[in-house]
Each structure stands twice: as structure tokens, then as C-alpha cells.
Amino acid sequence: MSAPWSGGAGPRSSGGIGATVLRREDDRFLRGKGRYLADIDVPRALHAVFLRSPHAHADIQAIDAGPALAMAGVVAVWTGADVARHATTLRMAPPIEGLKPVDVPPFPVDKVRFVGDLVAVVVAERPDIARDAAEQVAVTYGQRPAAPGMAEAGEPVDPGLPTNLVSHQTFASGDLRAAFAKADRIVESRFAQGRQTHMPLEPRSIVADWDEGRRHLTVRTGNQAPHPLRSALAARLGLAESAVTVISPDMGGGFGQKIALLREELTVAALARALGRPVRWQEERGENLIASLHAREEALVTRAAVTRDGHILGLEAVMEADVGAYCFFPANYMARVVALILPGPYRIPAYAYDVKVYLSNKCPSGPMRAPMASASWVMEGTIDRIAAELGLDPVTVRRKNTVRDADLPFTTITGETYVDVTPAQTLDAAVKALGYADRRAEQARAGRAGRLLGIGICTVVEPTTYGSAFYKNAGIAGSGHEIATVRIEPSGAILVSCGIMGSGQGYETTLAQCAAEGLGARFEDIAVRIGNTDEAPYGMGSRGARGAAAGGGVVLIAARRMRVKLLKLAAHLLGLNSPESLAIADGKVLRLVDGAWTATDHSIASLARIAHLDPLRLPEGMEPGLHLTAAHDPPAMTYANATHACLVEIDPASGVTKVLRYLVAHDCGVEINPAIVAGQVHGAVAMGLSGASMERCAYDRDGQALAGSLMDYAVARATDIPPIEIIAVNRPNRLTPGGMKGMSEGGVMGASGALANAINDALGRIGGTVTQQPFTPEAVWRAIHQVKPAPRLADADNEGR
Structure with missing residues (x-):
């Protein structure tokens, strides 16, 4: 097990982990010099x-x-x-x-x-x-006849199956019967997502x-x-x-497509x-x-056994999912992960799920950025429903049940282990930054003036990096490992490669930063080569949020091992018995003399020339050249966490929802590049808000696709996305090579839940609710006008919520 990166007490390269350096990819992208497939001419x-x-x-x-x-x-x-x-x-x-x-x-x-x-x-x-x-x-x-989906009945879509139910799994742990018998209230909640597509x-x-x-x-x-x-x-x-x-x-x-x-x-x-x-x-x-692949068509019902003061005694979930006409992935893969992580950041002593997956005459489904996105919305929506039925504040209910530092390492009721997570801290940070008490008072004043304001909170525990143990435990063939190579040429030029592939994440920058950190090299001396199976070592690619913990982690490991060889060579050339007093930073070999780091005559470039072109000067037993390969298999699962807070206003006349404020308090462990992390948060939140508010691959009863163009499939534009405030609450993960956790999917999970909870918080003041995403203006308008009789907002004030 590798110790996490902590910054170290010695000298460090200026472009290493934690530095906000510009993405090197952007130079060619912004100048129109990128080479996409359409730009590559192949004769004949x-x-x-x-x-x-x-x-x-x-x-x-x-x-x-x-x-x-x-x-x-x-x-x-x-x-x-x-x-x-x-x-x-x-x-x-x-x-x-x-x-x-x-x-x-x-x-x-x-x-x-x-x-x-x-x-x-x-x-x-x-x-x-x-x-x-x-x-x-x-x-x-x-x-x-077409099978409409999420039903066993009808003509089988797959002629090799007797029905359209392709997968059915159940799970139970803890004494659920006793929990429900002991409960002061049983709270039932319903959730459904429409189909979405990745829209690269x-x-x-x-x-x-x-x-x-x-x-x-x-x-x-x-x-x-x-x-x-x-x-x-x-x-x-x-x-x-x-x-x-x-x-x-x-x-x-790509987003999984x-x-x-x-x-x-x-x-x-x-x-x-x-x-x-x-x-x-x-x-x-x-x-x-x-x-192409679709995603997310799911329906869930939860029943929570709770005490009158808001403690959750037990939870059961029933889930149905529609995976379309073919299975390019195991049919239960996404649905099972949703059910597995549904308890999220909460201490739930008894839990059961029942998950059914159906084939239908629709486009096949596959993983889409945050394929488990509904888990956070469902759990957080359940929390809000508990608070509403008990007349408690939603934040109070969260605090009563949230995993805290004293619980760590925490094993969830489904057997997942949380290490170094901070859900209580991100919740507190988000509530403080939002000015929660003031917003509740503002909401009450707005209600008296006939306005509909809503506050949505969503705490996310995001699975980011699946290790091989996860796949084995799940019965799925596959590996979570990653391999990296670090090669230093005679001139000192450094080539780094691994099996992940970028589709906008900035890997050419962050992998170079990890190599610079591990080697002590200059960031600008490092070239990253990915995406070519003849050049890169075999790796499992980019999916989930494994780029940092798996990709960056294994590059850091390989670079550290290469630095060990360089320092051993430098010590030999300097006539030292060991390299303990030596370091490398910004490509220079430094020596600790009288408590100060002093430059020597050696550098990565000079050592590379000797290693390649003058091998007789190498210490006994050292192989010529500088080419190293390292492999890393992460823990079964690595988790990041965040709390999203959303303030919305709904126009009762049109159902249009406006996001007045949006903030994210997140913990992704060590940030390789804070600017890239911020970009990933912004992009993920935008994708989550877009999906929750407007995206839908609609079909009619005969299976006809109704969203065959961008005239029919709505996607958020830049002007539809609010400014996003980011609050870092980072704690390194002790089990990953650099303390990284990953975080590129949690924004989708949090945005979906925070927006849904904010809309329902506003609608709840007049007795309305929406349970089916996307929450289009029409859906929200109908929810408002289905309230009979519609109470005046002033009468609906409930400042205790």
C-alpha cells in the first residue's frame, strides 16, 4: 500500500501536484488545431x-x-x-x-x-x-407488438428469453421487520427518471x-x-x-457512450x-x-421507518429499470450500483432492496456520466420527505443520521467501506455558505408576498474508482488496475503513458503534474502519450472518476520509482554512500548541506545522458537506460463526497424554475490541479441540472422515438446554467498513492438531487410535488395547478421546515 502524498518537507517541483497550471491541451483546442477523427484524412x-x-x-x-x-x-x-x-x-x-x-x-x-x-x-x-x-x-x-418497458408482460424482446425481465436481485441486512414495527412513522417516497442520452x-x-x-x-x-x-x-x-x-x-x-x-x-x-x-x-x-446508448430510465419507491425526532431505523427500496433492446453491459450493472450505494452518507441499521431490470423495444442503455446519479436524489429526497412529514427541518434530519468522523472507517449496511470521507463537514460548509437560516427567513417573507422559493440540499457519497476486488465481488469479469510507463530519453525529455484516455478531462496536464511531482521534474519537460494501444501499456481506460486515483496514482508511483533510480545514480556520481541527503526539484539534483538545499552539478538531463550513453559510469548492478513500468490496483472502491445547495424561484404562472444560487462544498482528496477540478465540478453540475430539468428521450406507446433531433431533445445552454460556487473541504485518502479520490461524477449526482429537492421544497409550501424527472416548466406548472384547492402561499408558510 502506498502512502498518500502530503506535500513533503523537502523541495518540490513548481508544476507538480496542487499547482494551478494551464491545461496544455487548450492551446491547440482554442486555436482550432485539435485533431479529431474528422480532421484525419485516410487515403482511399x-x-x-x-x-x-x-x-x-x-x-x-x-x-x-x-x-x-x-x-x-x-x-x-x-x-x-x-x-x-x-x-x-x-x-x-x-x-x-x-x-x-x-x-x-x-x-x-x-x-x-x-x-x-x-x-x-x-x-x-x-x-x-x-x-x-x-x-x-x-x-x-x-x-x-412493441414492449413498452419495465414490464414482464408482452412479447419477449430477446427471442432467447421467456419474458422481458432480464435481471432480478434482492438484498436484505439488519432487522428490517423490527425497525418497521418500532417506527413512529413509515414514510413512503416515489421517484422516476426519464431516459437521457449522453449528447457528446x-x-x-x-x-x-x-x-x-x-x-x-x-x-x-x-x-x-x-x-x-x-x-x-x-x-x-x-x-x-x-x-x-x-x-x-x-x-x-464521451460521458460513457x-x-x-x-x-x-x-x-x-x-x-x-x-x-x-x-x-x-x-x-x-x-x-x-x-x-447510440441511452441511460437513466428508472423508477424507485422507498419506505423509511423513522422515529418522531427523525432518526432512520430502516429503509427499503424497490427499483425498476429499463435497459432497452440489447445488453452491451450486464443488465443489472447500473441498477445494482444505485441500490448498493443508496444509503449514501447515512447510518442506516437495516436495509433491503429489490431491483428488477427489463428489456424493451427502445435504444439500448449503458453507463452515462454518474450512472448511479439517482441514488443521491432518491436518498436525499427521502430525507426531505421524512422532514416534511415529521414537521422537522431537512438539515436537522440530515445531521441526526450523517456519518461522522467518529464512525470512520464506516462500513455501510451493504458492506461498502468509507475511509476519510467528510459528509458532515461538507454539509456544515454548504449550510454556512448558503446562509441557511437567513434563506429560510427569506423564503417565508417571499411566501407572504406570493412568491415560490425553494431550498434544496443534496449530500453525495460518490464511488469514483472501482478496483479489481469490486468486480470480483460483483461477479463481473474485469479489472480495475492501471499501468503506467515513465521513460526518460538521453536529452532528459520525459515521456509518460498509461491506459486512460481523455475526452476533455485534461489528462495531458494532470498526468504530467503527477509525473513532475514523483520525479522532481519540470512540468514542461514531460510529454504525455495516451490513446494509442501500441504506445501505452494495457489499461482499463477512462470511466467513472478513475482518472485521478487510478491514472494519476499509477503515474505517481512509476515516477517515484524512477526518482529512486536517479537519486541512486546521483549519489554514486557524487561519491555518497546513500541518496538520503539528495532531492530532485524542477529537474535539478539538490543536496542538503548545513540544513539548506543546495544545487549540485547534476540534473535529470545529465543523469539521463549517463544512464543511456555512458553506462560504465553506473553503479554496480544498475541497468542502463531509464524506462520504468509500474502497475497499481486501487482499493475495491474509493469514495469522494460533497454537499450541493440550491436556491430556486418558481414562476407559478408558467412553471419556469430559476436557480438563484448554486454552491458545492466538496471533498475530492488531494487536488492535482485546482483549476481542472473546478472545471470538472462546473461541467458535472451543468450536466446534472440539464438532465434534471429538460432532457428526455421520449417514446410513444408504439415504441416510436420522439426525440430524433435537437428540436425535440432539449439540452441546457451556457445561459441556462447559474454561477457555481465551490468550497473545498478536502481530506486526503490514506489508501490511494497521492491521496486523490476523484470527483468528476458527483456533480451530476448532487445537481439532480439538489434541484429536485429545491423544486419540491417550493411546491411543498402549496401542497404540490413532482416525482418524475425531467422537471420541465410544464411538469412544474401541472404540479402547481393540480393542487385543489390551491392554498395561498401566505397560508402555506411553515418556517420550521
């Missing part, structure tokens, strides 16, 4: 266009590609049968009780399962030719190039996990992993190999909205 490339189903559920009875093949410039038209000859089926069957195995064919052959499902692919010399030819492919369908600025795209002479496939695609993608491609195409290279260029967002190998990318790779020419595909926005 063919262009693929997919023909998609207009039906939610139908048999493919016939496909006539003759007219399309007759068009000039058309090279090929493939159907599912053609793809099946070149790629294998995905078998999703982890050994989890209650989870049914499912097969995902590489391409539909006999049946389509959702609007936007694949029917055929046209390959042509130009994209416009391919698009025109796709319109000439004639398909005869036999329509079937850059939709998916790929260029696949088969080199027949070398028998080698090179794939360029924006992907968050290049090495696992390479493994999946090689396995499903029948190739050795050494015969596949995955290169991820600059990527315009660009992790798994999806069928379009698999098909394009198979086409390139079969046709002997590069093939490229660029997803259009409409395709991305209806046929």
Missing part, C-alpha cells in the same frame, strides 16, 4: 452509411439491395447475414444470481428490436453516394484500415478505453490482439478487412440521439 477510404429500422419491433422479411448496388460508386451492401460471417456474437453472461444470459448478435439478421436498429450497411466511394444508395435499399418488414459534442466515428501484407488492423476511433476496445475487436473478429492497433485521437466528449464496442464500429472493422480498403463512418446527430 470508403464511406459507410447504415440503414436503420423505422419500426420498434419487426421481422426482417426481405431486403432488396439490387438498386443500390447498381449505383455508380457503390462498393458493397451488407446485411446481418454478411456481417455474421466476419464477426462473432457477444455473449453477456456474468455469473450473477438473478441475471439472465443474453446474446447480442453483431448485426440483426431476422428481427429489429428498436427504432434505429441496424438493417443494412452501404459502402461507397463518397458519403453522399452511400446516403443516396441507402435510400434505395428496399426492406419488407413484418411488424410485431462529437458523435461516434471510426476509420478502420486493414493492412493485408502485415495482416494488421488499425482502428482510429474516439474511445474512452482503447485497450479493452482492442481486446473486444480482436476477439470478435478472430484476430490476435497483436494484430490490432486502436488509436484514439482528440475526442469531443464511447466505452463499449458497439455494432457499428465492429461492422466497419469487418468491412475494412473484407474489402481490403480503409472504411470510415461518421455518425450523424439524429443517429446519435436515437441509436
